[in-house]
Amino acid sequence: MDVSDSVLDHLRHVAALPDLSGTRYELESEIGRGGMGVVYAARDRQLDRRVALKVLDSALAGEAQLIARLEHPAIVPIYETGELPDGRAFYAMKLVAGARLDHYLAGSPSLGERLRVIRRVGEALAFAHTRGTIHRDLKPQNVMVGEFGEVYVMDWGVAAIAGTPAFRAPEASLDQRSDIYALGALLEFMLIAPGSSAAPPALRAIAAKAMSADPAARYPVAAALLADIDRFQEGRAVEAWSEPLWHRLRRFGSHNAVLLWLLAAYAIVKFALFFLRTR
Amino acid sequence: MGGPHGQFPSTQLSLLEAATAGLPNDALERVIALYWKPVYRFIRIKFRKDNEDAKDLTQSFFTTALERDFFVRFDPAKASFRTYLRMAVERFAANQHAAANRQKRGGEVTFEPVEEQAVTTESPEQAFEREWQRQLFALAIEDLRVLCEESGKQIQFQIFDAYDLAGGERPSYAELAARHGIAETSVTNYLAWARRTLRGFVNDRLRGVTSGERELREEMRRLWM
Amino acid sequence: MNKILVGLLFGLLLGALDGATAAFYPETRNLMTGIMVGSSIKGMLVGLLSGWFARKVQSTKWGIAMGAALGLLFAFGVAAMQHEHYLEIMLPGFVTGAIIGFLTQRMGAAKLAEKREA
Numbered sequence: 001m002d003v004s005d006s007v008l009d010h011l012r013h014v015a016a017l018p019d020l021s022g023t024r025y026e027l028e029s030e031i032g033r034g035g036m037g038v039v040y041a042a043r044d045r046q047l048d049r050r051v052a053l054k055v056l057d058s059a060l061a062g063e064a065q066l067i068a069r070l071e072h073p074a075i076v077p078i079y080e081t082g083e084l085p086d087g088r089a090f091y092a093m094k095l096v097a098g099a100r101l102d103h104y105l106a107g108s109p110s111l112g113e114r115l116r117v118i119r120r121v122g123e124a125l126a127f128a129h130t131r132g133t134i135h136r137d138l139k140p141q142n143v144m145v146g147e148f149g150e151v152y153v154m155d156w157g158v159a160a161i162a163g164t165p166a167f168r169a170p171e172a173s174l175d176q177r178s179d180i181y182a183l184g185a186l187l188e189f190m191l192i193a194p195g196s197s198a199a200p201p202a203l204r205a206i207a208a209k210a211m212s213a214d215p216a217a218r219y220p221v222a223a224a225l226l227a228d229i230d231r232f233q234e235g236r237a238v239e240a241w242s243e244p245l246w247h248r249l250r251r252f253g254s255h256n257a258v259l260l261w262l263l264a265a266y267a268i269v270k271f272a273l274f275f276l277r278t279r
Numbered sequence: 280m281g282g283p284h285g286q287f288p289s290t291q292l293s294l295l296e297a298a299t300a301g302l303p304n305d306a307l308e309r310v311i312a313l314y315w316k317p318v319y320r321f322i323r324i325k326f327r328k329d330n331e332d333a334k335d336l337t338q339s340f341f342t343t344a345l346e347r348d349f350f351v352r353f354d355p356a357k358a359s360f361r362t363y364l365r366m367a368v369e370r371f372a373a374n375q376h377a378a379a380n381r382q383k384r385g386g387e388v389t390f391e392p393v394e395e396q397a398v399t400t401e402s403p404e405q406a407f408e409r410e411w412q413r414q415l416f417a418l419a420i421e422d423l424r425v426l427c428e429e430s431g432k433q434i435q436f437q438i439f440d441a442y443d444l445a446g447g448e449r450p451s452y453a454e455l456a457a458r459h460g461i462a463e464t465s466v467t468n469y470l471a472w473a474r475r476t477l478r479g480f481v482n483d484r485l486r487g488v489t490s491g492e493r494e495l496r497e498e499m500r501r502l503w504m
Numbered sequence: 505m506n507k508i509l510v511g512l513l514f515g516l517l518l519g520a521l522d523g524a525t526a527a528f529y530p531e532t533r534n535l536m537t538g539i540m541v542g543s544s545i546k547g548m549l550v551g552l553l554s555g556w557f558a559r560k561v562q563s564t565k566w567g568i569a570m571g572a573a574l575g576l577l578f579a580f581g582v583a584a585m586q587h588e589h590y591l592e593i594m595l596p597g598f599v600t601g602a603i604i605g606f607l608t609q610r611m612g613a614a615k616l617a618e619k620r621e622a
Contacts, residue, residue, distance in 0.1 A: 003413050003420070007444055009504070011416055014443060015478040016503035019471045057496055086475040258564065258606060266599040270525060273592050277529070 074124035138182035184210025205241030511555025519547020567609030575601015
């Protein structure tokens with residue numbers, strides 16, 4: 001029998017759709033394709049709400065249980081895990097309305113806003129690390145920014161297979177420091193986004209330190225990276241960067257601008273009065 | 280043409296497993312069943328052979344080139360098995376082509392017959408993969424048909440055939456329900472079952488021509504839309 | 505360290521320094537001790553009140569304004585007592601007050617609140 005082109009494509013599509021009979025979900029549409037499976041929008045008939053359903057190619061449902069126990073504003077909550085009639089594992093999670101990070105950057109957010117996003121991601125990482133969970137595949141496609149500016153980190157615990165080489169640490173076994181690497185790569189990604197002005201060298205240095213080839217040279221914990229970003233935003237010296245003297249003076253100048261101007265005003269007043277008097 | 284459908288083992292071994300377990304004939308059968316048509320089409324397009332020549336070349340490729348260590352030499356890290364086999368076909372056909380040309384040298388001027396084929400916009404490599412996908416599904420559909428016949432699920436297959444395998448316009452669920460005297464929900468359920476089972480057969484066959492989990496997953500990702 | 509303390513310390517320091525600049529004027533050189541003591545007290549008063557203000561209102565802008573106003577006020581008082589050197593006392597006093605006001609806003613307790621903002 002001969003399978004025509006149109007039938008072939010039809011079958012490739014239709015037999016790939018998850019069969020949700022027997023579950024409480026109703027398939028709506030495909031949202032995207034991730035590391036280990038496809039994400040669909042679906043409707044939970046029982047609770048009458050829309051959810052995101054991630055259907056895994058192969059049975060690695062164990063991760064879902066681990067992630068379900070993490071409760072953090074930046075970690076997408078998992079509602080349920082299960083198995084489809086065709087044997088595939090799936091999990092239902094909160095349907096996040098928002099933009100993926102690469103799309104979010106297209107809106108040219110300010111540096112402060114971008115750093116805020118990095119901070120949220122870093123906090124989520126720090127939280128997960130203290131609970132013993134590693135993300136392993138952190139990249140822009142796994143970060144979403146909601147309509148109110150909420151930040152979500154998704155696809156936890158997925159072993160990066162083909163992965164995204166630019167965000168994947170060089171070492172073979174992945175641990176917390178690999179997540180730090182990815183966080184640095186994320187920062188770098190946000191700094192060189194099109195439409196943004198030149199990236200401050202201090203921030204580039206922070207990203208570079210996080211992305212050191214030697215894991216021991218990176219920040220030991222996510223909180224340390226965030227602390228350096230804090231220092232940058234407060235106009236203080238950053239741990240990752242040994243800045244040239246003139247830059248240090250400039251920074252000191254701009255950070256203490258008001259005070260320096262006031263002192264200058266005092267000096268000017270004094271000098272002016274003195275010379276006017278003695279004339 | 281074509282290889283035997285044969286009785287496939289209920290648990291499909293991956294290609295390497297079959298080869299190392301010393302069952303080369305079994306693996307060979309599976310490979311031929313799936314790859315015969317794609318290889319034929321590839322040779323026709325790429326080397327511009329006519330029907331008879333292409334058939335001969337395809338046959339001789341499978342008989343001579345697929346000796347035992349063809350599988351062992353395959354390195355899954357370098358390419359998919361599909362690509363590996365296609366490249367082997369290329370080498371084989373190119374060698375035959377060169378050998379044939381060597382015979383022609385000696386002053387004879389021969390005009391290669393201009394192949395008039397359907398103008399294909401796709402490259403030989405794309406045609407090869409497409410035909411491979413087509414065969415994969417054709418075999419899986421046959422598996423499904425056999426299963427339905429043997430387990431008394433003829434009506435399920437009929438519904439599936441009428442809807443999913445329809446060439447032109449698809450009938451509505453209501454029409455199908457009326458035609459077979461069943462409820463519309465049954466149509467939905469039968470289709471879901473058939474598709475699920477088909478998917479299983481396709482993946483089984485896919486497992487039989489891939490080297491292991493990793494390659495299987497990647498091929499699955501490529502295949503399913 | 506709370507803001508009132510910051511105000512007192514910097515007020516003392518800056519007041520003393522401001523008073524010390526009187527040494528540039530030959531006519532006042534022999535009155536240095538008195539000038540410096542007066543200036544220090546003036547500074548401490550400005551600092552005390554600025555510090556208290558800074559606890560109530562967190563605004564660099566308003567802190568500077570308040571400090572400057574207080575500095576001007578007390579400087580006027582001092583100048584009025586002398587009946588002369590109004591400009592030389594009030595203008596520097598104005599700027600010194602502004603500096604004290606700024607410092608009480610920036611330093612001392614309640615500084616943490618600013619860091620949260622990213």
